[in-house]
Amino acid sequence: MYKKLAKYYDLIYHWKDYDKEAYSIKDLIKKYKNSDGNKLLDVGCGTGKHLEYFKDDFSCTGIDINNEMVEVAKSKVKEVIFEQGNMTNFNLKTEFDVILCLFSSIGYVKTYSNLEKTMLNFSNHLKTGGVLIIEPWFTKSTYWVGAPGMTTYDEKDIKIARLNTTKIEGDLSIMEMHYLIAEKDEDVIHFVDTHELGLFEIDKTLEFMEKASFKTEFLKNGLMEDRGLFIGIKK
Numbered sequence: 466m467y468k469k470l471a472k473y474y475d476l477i478y479h480w481k482d483y484d485k486e487a488y489s490i491k492d493l494i495k496k497y498k499n500s501d502g503n504k505l506l507d508v509g510c511g512t513g514k515h516l517e518y519f520k521d522d523f524s525c526t527g528i529d530i531n532n533e534m535v536e537v538a539k540s541k542v543k544e545v546i547f548e549q550g551n552m553t554n555f556n557l558k559t560e561f562d563v564i565l566c567l568f569s570s571i572g573y574v575k576t577y578s579n580l581e582k583t584m585l586n587f588s589n590h591l592k593t594g595g596v597l598i599i600e601p602w603f604t605k606s607t608y609w610v611g612a613p614g615m616t617t618y619d620e621k622d623i624k625i626a627r628l629n630t631t632k633i634e635g636d637l638s639i640m641e642m643h644y645l646i647a648e649k650d651e652d653v654i655h656f657v658d659t660h661e662l663g664l665f666e667i668d669k670t671l672e673f674m675e676k677a678s679f680k681t682e683f684l685k686n687g688l689m690e691d692r693g694l695f696i697g698i699k700k
């Protein structure tokens with residue numbers, strides 16, 4: 466997952482307004498953060514797109530499970546420290562003032578048992594008064610099961626088409642993403658990236674956050690439609 470995609474990730478998500486999202490998140494940090502420092506960790510940071518807009522105001526670290534994504538991030542965003550690690554069990558041996566986990570990266574932990582471990586791990590990496598902001602994946606009731614999806618990117622020297630279908634198995638949503646990529650002077654390539662994300666209920670996520678020593682809030686209107694945002698303040 467994301468391995469062959471890393472090189473093309475920013476093109477596929479060219480429509481996403483990272484600058485505007487970072488601006489909204491900075492407002493939330495100002496409102497909720499009660500610790501004094503400015504150390505920020507972005508978990509599931511991908512190619513570091515949000516961090517480009519945080520690096521001037523915070524001392525930033527990004528972590529992602531996927532080495533290919535980490536390498537792309539390192540090559541683009543020089544002022545940020547990037548590490549490879551799994552959000553369920555990474556250990557950076559330090560505490561942050563802000564932890565972000567955006568664009569539904571949290572869904573990739575797949576199971577409630579991993580979600581509970583991840584919340585504890587986030588808690589262990591936050592100072593008292595530090596703020597956790599999680600943009601979740603969908604729940605079982607908000608997920609668009611069965612609907613086909615298509616995203617395209619069309620430039621003179623590169624054309625990308627991504628088509629997918631969606632299904633649910635238990636608490637998991639499964640998307641088989643088929644990529645067709647045509648680049649100047651290259652053969653067309655096709656690969657399949659299968660994404661499995663847990664459909665976690667809001668109440669259950671809040672319960673795990675509270676068990677991990679967070680004072681919690683769920684904001685229905687978050688960054689993207691129908692996803693919302695979890696806010697946790699470390700007690």
Ligand SMILES: C[S@@+](CC[C@H](N)C(=O)[O-])C[C@H]1O[C@@H](n2cnc3c(N)ncnc32)[C@H](O)[C@@H]1O
Nearest residue numbers: 509510511529530531534551552567568570573
């Ligand atoms: C949808 S992308 C979001 C990337 C980035 N936050 C953004 O907004 O563009 C999800 C990211 O989560 C990462 N990821 C998946 N499972 C993870 C895990 N267990 N620990 C850390 N990162 C993970 C993937 O490699 C991928 O880069």
